[in-house]
Amino acid sequence: MRIVDKGTGPKGGIYLGCxxxxxxxxxxxxxxxxxxxETTFLRFVSEMDLSSLISERSPHHLERLSLEGNLAALDLELSxxxxxxxxxxxxxxxxGVEGAYVQxxxxxxxxxxxxxxxxxxDVGIQDCGGCGGAC
Incomplete structure (x- = not known):
């Protein structure tokens, strides 16, 4: 996308184009x-229920946080x-160290x-939830 400034005049103004x-x-x-x-976008956004889309308390978000915590714990244990x-x-x-014990x-x-x-x-597979990485 690019911004085009056509200046002043009857067809002037700022435009957005491909x-x-x-x-x-x-x-x-x-x-x-x-x-x-801008007007159309703001009207569209005002009609949407954005709070339900970005809610940090949604079950999906809480599950994801739990899985991320599990991954972090496993990473620490692994290291x-x-x-x-x-x-x-x-x-x-x-x-002086017994080789059999160390082996x-x-x-x-x-x-x-x-x-x-x-x-x-296994946690990584659960993390995606089958959404193809869109989550």
Whole structure:
């Protein structure tokens, strides 16, 4: 979209138009008087129940907040487990540390990380709710 100022005069004023139309690239939209567009838009918006559309207390919004909280908790737990796994791996090169114990811990942490990643993926699927990402 572009703004066109036609100056003063009988057909003057400020207009809003499609840039593709100006360039002749497939759009046949004409110019819209900004004053008329503004009036029409404000009338349309006043007829809508915007509070129900953007309400922060809607069930969908509360569910989304809950899922985002779950994701944040899983992300924190995941980062802790990855850090612990990295520390356990670093211990393998330390003398005097029993390798079998550290390897067992590494396997345990790797399994826990896999479970957290699976849980996180499940929450991510629920987060969308099948809306195709429009939420």
């Amino acid at each position: 840039e593709n139309s100006r360039r002749g690239v497939g759009c046949r939209a004409s110019l819209w008087s900004l004053e008329h567009l 802790k487990k990855v850090k612990a796994r990295d520390q356990a791996f670093a211990m393998l090169s330390t003398d 067992g811990k590494l396997a345990e942490l790797t399994n826990e990380i896999s479970e957290i990643e699976k849980d996180r993926a």
